[in-house]
Amino acid sequence: MNSRLSDAFRAFAVPECRETSPLYCSLTEAIAADAEMLQIAGQARDGQPVPNLLFAAVHYLLVTSPNHPLAEYYAxxxxEPKDPTQAFPAFKDFVLSHQQEIVDLLQTRLVQTNEVRRCACLFPAFMHALRHFDPQPLALLEIGCSAGLNLLWDRYRYAYDDxxxxxxxxxxxxxxxxxxxxKRPAGLDDSPPLVTQRIGVDLxxxxxxxxxEVDWLRSLIWPEQHDRRQLLDAAIRQQQEVELDLRTGDGFADVCAIAAEIPHDTLLCIYHTHVANQISREKRETFLETVRELAHHRDLLHLYNNLHDAHLRLQVFRRGILTRQTLANTDGHGRWLEWLA
Incomplete structure (x- = not known):
């Protein structure tokens, strides 16, 4: 049995989905103890979070052929889904009967959850960060953009209480x-910025x-979480009305070339969430050095998490001077944030 992968599934069960997806929590614990399931899951490409990818592959296939008994456990x-603690035999049967299709998805697809609710963290973070500068046009550059829905953080409405x-x-x-x-940060009521460029880069x-492609995005959302799917659908409709520049590439490696396209009278805003943990430590350090080099020639913002820890962090480069701030502790799905700055 692949003990490393087994441990990854067990780790996924406790902090990730115990309170938010009873179905995935139960299935994850069973998969962690099943050598046959681990062997199939282990065929995912390197660098991908395997539990998320396996569940998305099964979900993607299941909703297109919901006649299998496993469908009775998926919301x-x-x-009216059945007891999730009894779902594993049907899950294993589905995986084995669709094994080649699942392996193909594991080897060709990526975990690209375009979690729109994370914009509830991006919006206050950017409104806070922009107070460091005089009003000016913004160029947004999101690394790991998926479908680019979080390039529209300034175009959404937000409610943080009732x-x-x-x-x-x-x-x-x-x-x-x-x-x-x-506490809440200052800046929430400030005038919205003028965004002149929205560039997203993704592998x-x-x-x-x-x-x-939309079906794959929806499959990445856990079955019980209808509100996440509804929000995704609303954002997709709105995205189709906005001009985005989505590019295929490695944003961490391409940041310098892209920055060269941005006029110097435009504030460059580089950001990435829940993606930097998928690159090597060496590549992270190279990227940070590139950002520092860029800041010798222009003002910019760098907003991120998962480079060093899960906190939402900010680097402000103004006139060559760097200001660092730890902004917030955030829920991975954007359901809450604890403002720290």
């Missing part, structure tokens, strides 16, 4: 709900005009 296939108070774009059809744990950007 995306039935309004008071009825909303922030962001009051005309947006996409309302994102989240919660502050404790495999997702084109939401292709139905199968």
């Amino acid at each position: 995306t296939c039935t309004p 008071s009825g108070k909303e922030y962001g774009d009051p005309t947006s059809p996409t309302l994102i709900r989240s919660e502050f744990l404790g 495999h950007p997702i084109d939401v005009t292709i139905p199968t």
